Every structure is written in structure tokens, then in C-alpha cells.
Amino acid sequence: MSTRDLVKLLEKKLGPPTFGGFLRSIRTMNDLTQAEMAKKIGFSKSSICDIEKGRQFVSIELAAKIAKKFDVSEAYAIQCVISDSIRRAGLKFEITIKKQHIKKAA
Numbered sequence: 001m002s003t004r005d006l007v008k009l010l011e012k013k014l015g016p017p018t019f020g021g022f023l024r025s026i027r028t029m030n031d032l033t034q035a036e037m038a039k040k041i042g043f044s045k046s047s048i049c050d051i052e053k054g055r056q057f058v059s060i061e062l063a064a065k066i067a068k069k070f071d072v073s074e075a076y077a078i079q080c081v082i083s084d085s086i087r088r089a090g091l092k093f094e095i096t097i098k099k100q101h102i103k104k105a106a
Contacts, residue, residue, distance in 0.1 A: 016087065019063055019080040020052040026070050027052075041066055057084060075099050 011017070027037045027048070034048040043051075050056035058066075060078050067077035079097040086093050 016083060017076075017080050018054055019058060019077065019084055020054045022077055022080045023048070023066065024052045026066070026072055030070065041069065054084075057081070057088075 014021075023037075027034065030037075032040070034052075035045045037043075038045045038048045047056060051058060058081060060081050063077040063081045064074045067074040075097045079095060082095055082097070086095070
């Protein structure tokens, strides 16, 4: 089964990916409580809970910062944040984000 097929299967069973779900995954992969996660990124425990439950949203910049801090995909974090915004607007779009590779001048 390809990664794309697996993602489609998971979305069918669990719904579309959200930044809250992404944050919860990072937290549980690192065996952190919500309070421990909050301390690591400078948030309150209630903010972590609200983000995970989809009651609070984060900026693209903050999503990238959190992903970088935990050495996970910034592109996927950003994709989740933008997808959350699209769903909140009631639009039916799907996006894919890729990191841009810029060649440095010699």
C-alpha cells in the first residue's frame, strides 16, 4: 500500500488531518502530557487542550516553529493549519504543501 493510499484510508476512517491532531501526535510520540507540552512551547495547558480539540487555531508561523522544535515536518504542519482554515470557511479544497528548495548563489 502506498503512502497516498494509506493517507486516504486514514482520512476515510478518522476524518481529515487537523493541526490539533498533528499536535496531539507530536505530544504522544514524545510521551508528553499536555502540561509538559505547554511548558516546552510556552503555552498554557488549556491552550494545548483547545488546539488539540480544534477550539483554538494557530498561525502558520507558530505551526512551523512547533514542528521545527520537535524535528517533524514543517510542511505538513503548515498544510494542516491551512486545511483547517479552508474547512472553517466551508470551502471544498484540498492542498499539498512542499518545501521550496532555493539554490544559493555562488
